[in-house]
Amino acid sequence: MVWEWIPRNVGVxxxxxxxxxxxxxxxVLIGVVVxxxxxxxxxxxxxxxxxLIPTSGLLYTIPSLALFVVxxxxxxxxxRSPVNVIVALTIYxxxxxxxxIADALAAVPSMVVAAATAMGFRPARRFVAVELPLAxxxxxxxxxxxxxxxxxxxxxxxxxxxxxxxxxxxxxxxRNIPSEIVAGIVLVVxxxxxxxxxxxAVGRLTTPWERASRVARRSRA
Amino acid sequence: xxxxxxxxxGAFAGLLLLSACGGGSDPLAPSGSGQAPxxxxxxxxxxxxxxxxxxLAEIYAQALENGGVxxxxxxxxxxxxxxxPGLRDGSWDLVPDYTGVLLQYINADATETAPDAVYxxxxxxxxxxxxxxxxxxxxxKDAVVVTAATAQQYGRSLADYGPVCAQLVFGGPPEFQxxxxxxPGIAQTYGCTFKEFRALDTxxxxxxxxxxxxxxxxxxxxxxxxxxxxxGFVVLEDPQNNFAAQNVVPLINSAKATPQVTAVLNxxxxxxxxxxxxxxxxxxNAPDKPEVDTVAKEWVxxxxx
Amino acid sequence: xxxIAEMVAWxxxxxxxxxxxxxxxxxxxHLYYSGLAMLLxxxxxxxxGVAVGHTGRGSFLVVGAANALRALPELGLLIxxxxxxxxxxxxxxxALTVLAIPPLLAGTYAGVRNVDRSVVxxxxxxxxxxxxxxxxxxxxxxxPLVLGGARSAALxxxxxxxxxxxxxxxxxxxxxxxxxxxxxxxxxxxGALLIxxxxxxxxxxxxxxxxxxxxxxxxxxxxxxxxxxxxxxxHDAPSTQRPPAPELAGxxx
Numbered sequence: 001m002v003w004e005w006i007p008r009n010v011g012v013x014x015x016x017x018x019x020x021x022x023x024x025x026x027x028v029l030i031g032v033v034v035x036x037x038x039x040x041x042x043x044x045x046x047x048x049x050x051x052l053i054p055t056s057g058l059l060y061t062i063p064s065l066a067l068f069v070v071x072x073x074x075x076x077x078x079x080r081s082p083v084n085v086i087v088a089l090t091i092y093x094x095x096x097x098x099x100x101i102a103d104a105l106a107a108v109p110s111m112v113v114a115a116a117t118a119m120g121f122r123p124a125r126r127f128v129a130v131e132l133p134l135a136x137x138x139x140x141x142x143x144x145x146x147x148x149x150x151x152x153x154x155x156x157x158x159x160x161x162x163x164x165x166x167x168x169x170x171x172x173x174x175r176n177i178p179s180e181i182v183a184g185i186v187l188v189v190x191x192x193x194x195x196x197x198x199x200x201a202v203g204r205l206t207t208p209w210e211r212a213s214r215v216a217r218r219s220r221a
Numbered sequence: 222x223x224x225x226x227x228x229x230x231g232a233f234a235g236l237l238l239l240s241a242c243g244g245g246s247d248p249l250a251p252s253g254s255g256q257a258p259x260x261x262x263x264x265x266x267x268x269x270x271x272x273x274x275x276x277l278a279e280i281y282a283q284a285l286e287n288g289g290v291x292x293x294x295x296x297x298x299x300x301x302x303x304x305x306p307g308l309r310d311g312s313w314d315l316v317p318d319y320t321g322v323l324l325q326y327i328n329a330d331a332t333e334t335a336p337d338a339v340y341x342x343x344x345x346x347x348x349x350x351x352x353x354x355x356x357x358x359x360x361x362k363d364a365v366v367v368t369a370a371t372a373q374q375y376g377r378s379l380a381d382y383g384p385v386c387a388q389l390v391f392g393g394p395p396e397f398q399x400x401x402x403x404x405p406g407i408a409q410t411y412g413c414t415f416k417e418f419r420a421l422d423t424x425x426x427x428x429x430x431x432x433x434x435x436x437x438x439x440x441x442x443x444x445x446x447x448x449x450x451x452x453g454f455v456v457l458e459d460p461q462n463n464f465a466a467q468n469v470v471p472l473i474n475s476a477k478a479t480p481q482v483t484a485v486l487n488x489x490x491x492x493x494x495x496x497x498x499x500x501x502x503x504x505x506n507a508p509d510k511p512e513v514d515t516v517a518k519e520w521v522x523x524x525x526x
Numbered sequence: 527x528x529x530i531a532e533m534v535a536w537x538x539x540x541x542x543x544x545x546x547x548x549x550x551x552x553x554x555x556h557l558y559y560s561g562l563a564m565l566l567x568x569x570x571x572x573x574x575g576v577a578v579g580h581t582g583r584g585s586f587l588v589v590g591a592a593n594a595l596r597a598l599p600e601l602g603l604l605i606x607x608x609x610x611x612x613x614x615x616x617x618x619x620x621a622l623t624v625l626a627i628p629p630l631l632a633g634t635y636a637g638v639r640n641v642d643r644s645v646v647x648x649x650x651x652x653x654x655x656x657x658x659x660x661x662x663x664x665x666x667x668x669x670p671l672v673l674g675g676a677r678s679a680a681l682x683x684x685x686x687x688x689x690x691x692x693x694x695x696x697x698x699x700x701x702x703x704x705x706x707x708x709x710x711x712x713x714x715x716x717g718a719l720l721i722x723x724x725x726x727x728x729x730x731x732x733x734x735x736x737x738x739x740x741x742x743x744x745x746x747x748x749x750x751x752x753x754x755x756x757x758x759x760x761h762d763a764p765s766t767q768r769p770p771a772p773e774l775a776g777x778x779x
Binding site for chain 3: 302392396398421434
């Protein structure tokens with residue numbers, strides 16, 4: 001195990017880390033923006049739900065390498081293009097989040113929704129001010145899963161030349177440098193855990209009422 | 222459930238129709254194609270994805286930079302099947318290649334095997350806008366390699382193996398199955414059809430390990446690979462020249478082959494020998510795994526380039 | 527020539543369905559690696575998940591480990607094991623098993639943990655011994671989430687088995703990797719389709735299995751996602767299509 005490889009190549013590690021962060025973050029951001037309205041319409045309309053949910057399930061089932069390979073034919077991009085990885089990961093994120101959001105909105109107690117309507121909230125304002133905040137915990141849970149999943153999947157893109165830290169795996173394989181691969185694995189896992197912890201913190205911050213009920217539950221137990 | 226499945230079928234059909242639209246461009250064309258061409262004096266160098274080729278490309282790059290030429294590096298893009306189309310369409314300008322296999326890639330029916338004959342034929346048949354510069358004496362051939370035990374049992378020449386092959390498993394890079402001097406050539410020249418082909422890597426650690434532990438009984442390695450000697454492997458003789466001469470040669474876009482560039486590359490070529498190449502590979506493979514640019518720099522400096 | 531035509535042409539070429547590189551052989555290889563990994567994963571994850579879910583001890587460890595392992599990049603793990611152990615059966619099955627365990631563990635743990643406490647109390651109140659409570663009450667009630675975990679694990683394993691072709695294994699991924707090296711897009715797309723179809727068929731088969739095995743009493747009612755902390759009420763409509771809980775659904779592909 002040639003551990004000196006790691007300090008010698010810190011520059012490469014940092015560069016690939018940056019590329020990796022970009023490739024995993026952009027799909028999550030786009031995914032949220034696309035999934036929230038879709039999830040909301042799936043929640044509101046049973047027929048929309050009947051199309052979106054199975055389609056999401058279908059898309060989520062397709063293995064990543066297969067999707068990276070098929071997208072160029074559909075989108076007209078090159079196989080070795082970052083666009084494929086970003087679009088594929090966005091598809092997975094949306095597929096996961098649509099179901100999560102629809103479920104989260106369905107889990108908002110109908111009494112609360114009824115009360116809001118009774119207080120005069122219009123649907124749009126009610127959604128933004130009441131339903132969405134209450135759905136945040138589940139949304140964050142879904143986001144955590146989507147982000148961790150994306151961070152891991154980006155490395156598979158190394159097989160088509162766009163893999164962020166995954167490039168460490170293919171290079172280490174070709175040149176037989178196990179320490180390079182270990183470095184890559186460690187960085188990917190750390191990045192995922194960090195993102196997970198950050199999202200968890202964001203979730204806690206945006207749902208102060210959860211904190212109160214958590215404290216209450218703990219003192220009750 | 223029935224409504225869901227009809228909606229699902231509809232969605233699927235829509236997706237299929239959508240995919241029918243994207244049939245225009247070739248998805249496997251290299252990523253650079255369609256980009257604005259580089260400034261006319263910048264040379265985009267690429268390489269195949271095995272260490273020796275990366276090293277040669279890095280040597281070219283450093284020698285050119287030392288000669289005052291601007292260089293862009295994009296190494297390890299894949300096998301010739303990937304980089305050759307990219308060179309033709311201008312995505313890349315220069316790559317270190319090997320005469321025999323390059324000739325056979327361009328012309329699958331080529332029969333030349335001797336170094337000079339191969340080089341002349343290659344020079345004549347390279348399609349525009351590409352050209353090859355001077356060839357090196359350094360040679361790195363594909364070879365069929367077996368363990369010492371196998372050689373002892375069946376023989377040291379491919380000519381001894383004809384019918385025996387049906388009992389052996391062969392390992393090599395995926396494209397070896399379709400290349401003219403790969404499995405098809407071996408079958409035609411020696412009547413040797415292997416029991417099974419296992420796609421491994423390009424003469425790399427996995428192939429060496431698979432040969433050593435018996436997962437495959439014969440493998441495609443490169444003659445400049447230091448592990449052949451280290452592991453006591455035997456390179457099977459090729460009396461009927463299935464593998465043509467494979468001298469190192471720069472494949473370049475003629476528009477970029479200015480007198481200055483040509484001079485530098487020819488100087489590099491003159492200094493490359495087969496023993497030198499084996500030594501470079503040995504350095505790359507050293508236990509502390511030095512970086513390609515470090516090894517290249519040492520060589521370039523030592524040779525006054 | 528567009529995508530569909532190329533793919534159909536490749537799929538209808540007879541020689542792609544015969545020999546050691548043909549579709550049936552690759553499919554069997556793929557199922558072989560995947561099946562072994564699922565079996566081993568079940569053998570490891572289910573007892574641990576049940577033990578931790580039933581006793582409640584070590585839950586922090588289990589959830590933490592499942593989360594961390596889910597972040598493990600499949601390509602890196604495969605390559606590391608191959609470089610260390612060669613290209614026999616062990617490295618690929620080991621890698622696939624390690625990746626199958628997190629969803630199986632999470633599903634089993636969540637399933638046992640989330641069995642309604644009143645049901646468990648009732649069982650104890652009826653005089654059942656602990657082992658009877660476990661096998662006759664908790665496990666059957668945990669089945670939906672356990673099977674949800676199994677579905678996630680199966681998809682994860684099938685997806686990673688496709689990637690294993692990069693490190694010289696067989697399976698349907700071979701068409702993707704070889705096609706990429708030989709610049710044969712038709713082969714790549716045909717391979718991608720085959721893999722996608724396999725994943726969908728397995729998912730559907732497991733869904734049917736879930737329908738067959740899970741007790742009818744558990745199917746239609748208010749199944750809660752373990753991660754939904756929002757206040758619940760009887761007026762909430764249950765989902766008609768029950769997706770696996772978010773913590774189970776997010777598995778690498």
